[in-house]
Amino acid sequence: MPDFAYESEHxxxxxxxxxxxxGPLAGPVVAAAVVFASGVPEDLLDAIDDSKALDARKREHLAHRIHEAPGVEIGVGAASVGEIGTLNILRAAQLAMKRAVERLPSPPDMALVDGNRLPDLGVPARTIVGGDRVSLSIAAASIVAKVTRDRIMARLDDRWPGYGWARNAGYGTAEHRAAIGAHGCTPHHRRSFGTVRRQLELFGAAASRNGQTHHAAFAEGEAR
Known part of the structure; x- marks a missing residue:
């Protein structure tokens, strides 16, 4: 379980x-920054974990508790599908991290970043490989970012039904790939990704002209 050891070093x-x-084929990349300025509440010490180790219901509950924790500071940033296509996914993810830090009430004295690539955050920072498994602050950020992005994809699923985004969050599941093949792409698909690009090449520009799906079953969602 993550603990506060890395945070205590600074x-x-x-x-x-x-x-x-x-990794998804559609939707933005989302980052979160979490500062437990007053320490981690006792009930969260043994509950916060890497978001990938938690089911959706547990993540939602913990995200709410993290937002309600005394003295907590949270910043959330995102990079759009257009920015992913222009910058590439790595740089877009780093941009989302920078935006998350900028949305904190004030710059932190130190940032602990999950992974092995250090983005330019404008503040002192260090990377921790597997940080979401060892740092409570990083694990909390992973939960906030995951819940935020899942909510975004659920809202997009209402507008663009048929791709299963409320269930697959835009990842390349068999259901999602089949829907791309059958109905083309939406403006929220990452056309720079190989899987999406191959589907576009296979089914032609008519299936996704100007980023719009033309299948009749999706007309209502497109009009919203």
């Missing part, structure tokens, strides 16, 4: 930072 306000959504 003085001042320490932010944990993590991103979610580098």
């Amino acid at each position: 003085r001042g306000r320490v932010a944990g930072i993590d991103e979610v959504g580098c």
Whole structure:
């Protein structure tokens, strides 16, 4: 389970930072920064874990508790599908992290970043490989980012039904890939990704002209 050891190595306000959504075929990449400025509440010490180790219901509950924790500071940032296509997914994820830090009430004294690539955050920072498994602040950020992105994809699923985004969050499941093949792509698909690009090449520009799906079953969702 994650603990507060890495945070305790540094003085001042320490932010944990993590991103979610580098792998999906659709939707933004989302990052969160979490600072437990007053320490971690007792009931969260043994509950917060890497978001990937938690089911959706547990993540939702913990995200609510993290937001309600005394003295907690949270910043959330995202990079759009257009920015992913322009920058590439790694740089877009780093941009989302920078935006998350910028949305904190004030710059942290230190940022702990999950992974092995250090983005330019404008503040002192260090990377921790597997940080969401060992740092409470990073694990909390992974939960906030995951819940935020899942909510975004559920809202997009209402507008663009048929791709299963409320269930697969834009990841390349068999259901999602089949829907791309049958109905083309939406403006929220990452056309720079090989799987999406191959589907577009296979089914032609008519299936996704101007980023719009033309299948009749999706007309109502497109009009919303």
